[in-house]
Amino acid sequence: MFTKEDLLRVAKLAMIYIEDDELESYAMDVNKLVEFADKIKNVPEDGLEDFDDINDIVNSFNEDEVAESTDRELILRERDGGEDGYFVIRKRVAK
Template identity: 35%
Template sequence: MITKEEVEHVGWLARIEIDEKESDAYAEKLNSVLDYFGQLDEVDTEGVEPTYHVADIVNVFRKDEVTESMSQEDVLANTENKQEGNFKSPRIM
């Protein structure tokens, strides 16, 4: 059981102002969630393998294939901010 004092303490830790009326409501809601988890603990899961992913997908990456890249002229074609074949950016310091 979660008490309203524990709710207020968690609110203090999170720097959230929770008044007495809200702490009673939150304690009730959190206790109902914990009751639900208690019901889930009662389910017989003997022989059920853990589910790490909903879909049984092992590797969804594409193959790493070498392809031709764009030429330097094509890459720099749409910018006015270039210098000596590179993008020119503002100085940071």
């Protein structure tokens, strides 16, 4: 059973303030959640399938392929040269 004192201790650890008049209600809600979790934990698993592999997709990603890319030096020349071989962009920070 989750008491008001337990709730206050957890709230303090989580740095959450709970009004005194809300403690009873919150404690009851937490107890309902714990009871529900216990019910789920105690459901018999006999005859249930494993859901480890719910769908038959093994690997939905494409294979990596090496491909030609645009020459960085060409892009830097067209972009005012950059700086020390790197792209340079203007700082855009709102004040």
